[in-house]
Amino acid sequence: xxxxxxxxxxxxxxxxxxxxxxxxxxxxxxxxxxxxxGPNGAGKSTTIGIVTSLVNKTSGSVKVFGYDIDSDLxxxxxxxxxxxxxxxxxxxxxxxxxxxxxxxxxxxxRKEALIRSEKYLKQSDLWEKRHVRARMLxxxxxxxxxxxRALMHEPRLLIxxxxxxxxxxxxxxxxxxxxxxxxxxxxxxxxTTHYLEEAEMLCRNIGIIRAxxxxxxxxxxxxxxxxxxxxxxxxxxTYENKPEITGYSSELVDETTLHVxxxxxxxxxxxxxxxxxxxxxxxxxxxxxxxxEELFLKITEENKQEEDNNV
Amino acid sequence: xxxxxxxxLKSLAVKETNRYLRIWVQTLVPPxxxxxxxxxxxxxxxxxRIGEMEGFSYMEFIVPGxxxxxxxxxxxxxxxxxxxxxxxxxxxxxxxxxxxxxHVIMWGFVIGGLGRSxxxxxxxxxxxxxxxxxxxxxxxxxxxTLLMTSILFSLAGLLxxxxxxxxxxxxxxxxxxxxPLTYLGGVFYSISMLPPFWRAVSRVNPIVYMISGFRYxxxxxxxxxxxxxxxxxxxxxxxLYTINWYLIETGRGLRS
Ligand SMILES: Nc1ncnc2c1ncn2[C@@H]1O[C@H](COP(=O)(O)OP(=O)(O)OP(=O)(O)O)[C@@H](O)[C@H]1O
Ligand SMILES: [Mg+2]
Numbered sequence: 312x313x314x315x316x317x318x319x320x321x322x323x324x325x326x327x328x329x330x331x332x333x334x335x336x337x338x339x340x341x342x343x344x345x346x347x348x349g350p351n352g353a354g355k356s357t358t359i360g361i362v363t364s365l366v367n368k369t370s371g372s373v374k375v376f377g378y379d380i381d382s383d384l385x386x387x388x389x390x391x392x393x394x395x396x397x398x399x400x401x402x403x404x405x406x407x408x409x410x411x412x413x414x415x416x417x418x419x420x421r422k423e424a425l426i427r428s429e430k431y432l433k434q435s436d437l438w439e440k441r442h443v444r445a446r447m448l449x450x451x452x453x454x455x456x457x458x459x460r461a462l463m464h465e466p467r468l469l470i471x472x473x474x475x476x477x478x479x480x481x482x483x484x485x486x487x488x489x490x491x492x493x494x495x496x497x498x499x500x501x502x503t504t505h506y507l508e509e510a511e512m513l514c515r516n517i518g519i520i521r522a523x524x525x526x527x528x529x530x531x532x533x534x535x536x537x538x539x540x541x542x543x544x545x546x547x548x549t550y551e552n553k554p555e556i557t558g559y560s561s562e563l564v565d566e567t568t569l570h571v572x573x574x575x576x577x578x579x580x581x582x583x584x585x586x587x588x589x590x591x592x593x594x595x596x597x598x599x600x601x602x603x604e605e606l607f608l609k610i611t612e613e614n615k616q617e618e619d620n621n622v
Numbered sequence: 623x624x625x626x627x628x629x630x631l632k633s634l635a636v637k638e639t640n641r642y643l644r645i646w647v648q649t650l651v652p653p654x655x656x657x658x659x660x661x662x663x664x665x666x667x668x669x670x671r672i673g674e675m676e677g678f679s680y681m682e683f684i685v686p687g688x689x690x691x692x693x694x695x696x697x698x699x700x701x702x703x704x705x706x707x708x709x710x711x712x713x714x715x716x717x718x719x720x721x722x723x724x725h726v727i728m729w730g731f732v733i734g735g736l737g738r739s740x741x742x743x744x745x746x747x748x749x750x751x752x753x754x755x756x757x758x759x760x761x762x763x764x765x766x767t768l769l770m771t772s773i774l775f776s777l778a779g780l781l782x783x784x785x786x787x788x789x790x791x792x793x794x795x796x797x798x799x800x801x802p803l804t805y806l807g808g809v810f811y812s813i814s815m816l817p818p819f820w821r822a823v824s825r826v827n828p829i830v831y832m833i834s835g836f837r838y839x840x841x842x843x844x845x846x847x848x849x850x851x852x853x854x855x856x857x858x859x860x861x862l863y864t865i866n867w868y869l870i871e872t873g874r875g876l877r878s
Contacts, residue, residue, distance in 0.1 A: 388720060399713055412634075416634070
């Protein structure tokens with residue numbers, strides 16, 4: 312199998328001493344849709360920065376479609392399209408100028424770039440705005456502009472650093488659809504996100520970075536199976552006797568809010584049954600949406616156990 | 623590869639050119655107004671009382687220096703502010719991630735500086751025609767000094783842009799270094815008029831050589847030998863080019 316991205320023992324210590332990466336090993340297969348997940352400051356953008364040569368690495372190696380960034384940088388760069396986390400276009404230039412010039416930096420002649428700009432700006436719903444200066448765009452439009460810009464040279468590997476931050480739900484779905492199609496047509500995609508849901512929706516494989524280390528690198532499926540339980544929140548009506556739930560681990564967070572951990576396949580019927588028997592009315596129920604947090608806790612715990620076993 | 627670099631250079635040149643044309647009120651108008659004022663005040667009002675300089679009217683004598691002055695400021699500030707603001711906006715990342723070699727990046731910016739300063743130089747020349755007729759002793763020398771000076775100060779501006787951390791840093795050098803050196807570089811007088819000591823001091827000022835060479839192109843009179851003009855220009859271009867190349871290649875202030 313050939314790899315779109317191959318990272319070996321990558322370390323980065325910033326000036327001032329921040330150790331952002333502590334030996335990352337990562338492989339992304341050609342054609343994959345890979346999610347890089349992790350909390351703030353974990354080292355996601357640093358990793359991407361090194362791959363795209365915006366950040367100098369301290370040690371380790373990076374290969375893009377087999378081209379080493381140390382010995383074959385130009386070729387490596389040609390394979391990549393980058394959608395950075397922060398807006399970095401010249402906000403005084405027009406939408407079309409931005410994408411056409413960027414294509415030029417990759418050797419796409421102007422005539423061809425103009426044709427492509429129509430395709431990608433239409434796809435991003437920005438064609439009507441092509442003569443508008445970038446700073447006049449809304450946040451979501453700016454993000455789509457950066458995606459269009461990254462696609463102009465038709466890269467084999469598209470890297471998106473939190474592409475859906477600040478994008479409304481409808482557009483987010485459109486973007487997901489678009490990325491899925493792009494992946495289906497053969498482009499390898501790597502994206503970072505804070506939302507497990509997003510990764511779940513899109514990606515086949517997933518890596519989790521925490522404090523500069525890759526603590527998990529696996530398929531989406533097997534990761535989700537690790538998430539054995541889910542926490543549900545019950546809003547209760549006022550009651551006389553405190554609710555008692557057996558068979559589940561539960562916690563009364565305040566008078567009328569009950570958290571219940573439900574294991575996979577366990578079902579919630581029994582919780583309702585027990586509450587009804589105790590004469591307690593459930594006003595509403597929702598699941599606690601910080602599954603990512605749970606996942607981190609779970610994986611960190613596992614890592615700890617492994618370490619303990621090794622001692 | 624060559625085709626890629628050529629296309630990339632063209633794109634960068636277009637971007638840089640669009641920039642100074644877009645903000646023409648800031649980039650093209652001020653030097654035209656300033657030099658027009660010089661023409662009126664020094665050339666017309668005061669110049670008449672100064673009499674001849676090396677066989678030319680005072681106005682004729684200062685025109686080349688004034689053109690050169692606007693060329694120097696335009697090329698320097700175009701590149702320094704364009705590069706710095708791209709750095710500031712992180713816009714420079716567009717270039718850093720692309721398969722564009724450092725040489726191409728540098729020439730892209732230099733072309734921007736060249737374009738703007740030639741345009742400004744042409745406008746100033748045009749205005750000078752209202753006051754004195756155009757005369758050219760050696761077109762070769764005019765064009766060579768013009769191009770080389772403009773390249774030199776574009777590179778100097780680039781260096782400033784690389785080191786600059788704030789917008790202040792971009793305006794410090796023009797105000798405190800460039801302007802004094804230009805004024806003392808023989809725009810308004812011939813350094814052969816100076817007492818021996820100050821004449822010697824003036825010779826360390828590289829701008830003296832450029833103005834002298836440029837004026838030679840127009841009028842055929844010199845302050846310093848023409849060969850020296852070319853040697854000094856070449857030397858500074860080579861040095862600045864190398865330093866800039868090294869700094870960008872290693873990513874000073876650009877890559878963390
Ligand atoms: N230019 C820099 N200089 C010094 N330290 C930096 C620099 N950039 C990032 N860091 C530090 O490196 C660590 C990793 O940062 P990085 O931006 O890679 O995190 P991230 O995973 O992308 O976080 P987020 O989800 O918030 O974007 C952080 O501790 C950060 O403070
Ligand atoms: Mg980040």
